[in-house]
Amino acid sequence: MIATDGRRERKKAETRTRIREAALDLFASQGYRETTIAQIAARADVATRTVTLHFPAKDDLLFADDPFTPESLEERLRARTAESTLDAVGDWMHATMRELDARDHDSGADPAHLWQRRALRAGLLMADDDLRGRARAGYRDLELLIAAGIGADLGLPADALLPRLAAVTVVTGLREIYVTREGRTRSAASELSDLVDEVLAFARAGLRDRSAAPDPRGSAVRDE
Structure with a gap:
């Protein structure tokens, strides 16, 4: 029974992948x-109902x-523990x-294919107003988590301007990697990692610059 369930799940995953690729x-x-x-x-060689069972909405x-x-x-x-949110x-x-x-x-697939497809997906999202809006809404939970963490690091509320600005900068930057000139030419996690680090370095620099500036209310914003 367990073996049968395992085969069924693998077949389901393979079908989802084939539909998404198509x-x-x-x-x-x-x-x-x-x-x-x-x-x-038709492209995935499955029934129309199979597509909608796996992906009820087209944008899914x-x-x-x-x-x-x-x-x-x-x-x-x-x-x-001691590390910063960033x-x-x-x-x-x-x-x-x-x-x-x-x-x-491990599955014998080319890892480069995944990152090429993510770059293709990112380009599609950026080209359509509705898709771009859904993508932006979908990243909100990530922004809120990062803002809460940075706020805790700085001793500020999560909805204060500085944590929110930093969180939006990070999430937007990570999202934009795939549609940049640099991101489109890289096809491995090891190659894309440098771009992730650039985004985070940009956010850290903004936090440092703002932390060094006097608070208009007479106090200084504490750094990470």
């Missing part, structure tokens, strides 16, 4: 709005199963990226 190819070649569920089903094909989840970030932030965020990003590369390597 959708990305069609979105890229003929446009997101112009692509129909029937076309995706671009948003479901993202590995960089708020739940995993929250767990990583909860586990930190250090923990960097470790979470790097660890998740390494896990994705290792997963593809």
